[in-house]
Amino acid sequence: MCGIAGLQITNPGLRPRLGELLVPMLGLLAGRGPDSTGVAIYRDEAPPGATRTKYSLRAPRDGYDWDGLARALDEAGGTGPPEVRRRGRDAVLVTGLAPERFRDLLAGIDAQVGMFGFGAAIEVYKDTGPAPEVCARYGVDRMAGYQGIGHTRMATESAVTTEHSHPFAVAPDLALVHNGSFSNYAGIRRDLTDAGVRFDTDNDSEVAARYIARELAAGADLAEAVRRMMKAFDGFYTLLVATRDSLAVVRDSFACKPMVIARTADYVAVGSEYVALADLPGIEKAEVFEPAPEELYTWPA
């Protein structure tokens, strides 16, 4: 088992409450996966035309000197000092540095610092532990945004560590959470590795995330990228995939990993079990349904 939940808020008035609504959803699914928890929160703050990227970084140790890292990045990168937003022991750095350059500089300054995700809108927080604990660590309940996805993990395919936690956010503003297990991922992983794709972990879900990322980079839209992934991958899955401008749900042909979708004029909410959606405002008037096997559902943000 694992639990997955997502919320895309269409009513701007409700967006300040994204974290407040999403955290209890994950809390109610904590029983499906107490090993680790993670969220990807989407919020656009940059003025149109600005090219600033948010980097969700993992501290290599407690009490990490984020200001020191920001100074070093400024000296080496020359695009001005990154803004540092502390989240628990980790931090989000906001800077004009482009992702490849940022990655190179970071590796040179402190290779011990991990990266959970990056993009114009996305922020990723994840760690070992049950949902209420991990969300409190990062203050997720106070976060605003237009879209968020989360995962409560019961590990089957690989180790329980922070890095192995979902979401896997491996391309700009892309995040994937997975309930299930892929059976043929090792072969696909080898093919991707041969093609030059680098992996952070030996987790099966990361392979799906990197596969979708490669298809997106090759010009596919999210729906097409997910369709190609479905052709390539064998196994059990209910997947929730988010990009800056859309949210997608898909289940394998057996559909033995659950998912419930609720739609109102204010939001689209998805969860492994209805119980995760039962406390959302206006749920009693929502259109509630179960996604059919092998059918792709997408909603533009």
Add this chain to the structure above:
Amino acid sequence: MASVTPAEMSRVELSCAELSVREINAALRQLPDGTAVRLTEARGQHNLAVGLSTRLDITISGNAGYFTGGLGDGPDITVEGFTGWSAGENLMSGTLRVRGNASESAGSSAHGGLIVIEGDASSRAGISLKGGTVAVAGDVGHMSGFMAQAGTMLIGGDAGGSLGDSLYEAVIYVAGKIRSLGSDAQVEELTDADVARVRELAAAAGFGHIRAEDVTRVGSARTLYRFDALKDQRY
């Protein structure tokens, strides 16, 4: 009991918001036969009204979660909403009626009793049915009736793909279209006895939209299994 009239005794209300699922089920177990109980604020909680062997008349207000009314051996349960996975799972006797839709595996492994879904049921409805009856007013999802051993399914709408895959001795009646039959499932001739049986089931389920003489009967071609259990009851 002298101070409690039968009318008072028959009206019990339990709030799922105030009591845990264990407390709800423990309280239900204490009630005498014939009691009418309403469970309020179900809000998708799992395992409500499971494992009961008394003849209660239970109404669940709102949507219920997984295994609703599972293992029941006596009670009549109505859910005024939809249910999660495995509604009425392993039912022995009594009824479970779901006013809305049911998620996957509705009525799975039911040995007896009647499970009525007034909306649609999702994938694998009636999977591994062992003698109970599953009646769905609307459509059922793929792999419904999978490995069903004994009992009857009545589907008022359409059936998804692979209906009745690896069927044993259960019989499935479908009023609508069948997307595809599973391995070893076949369409069989509808006899007068079948028509009578469908009429009786539709009446018990309260389905007015089924024309008994127009349903399709699906049974096992019996090429996948070799038991002779039902021939002379030796197992």
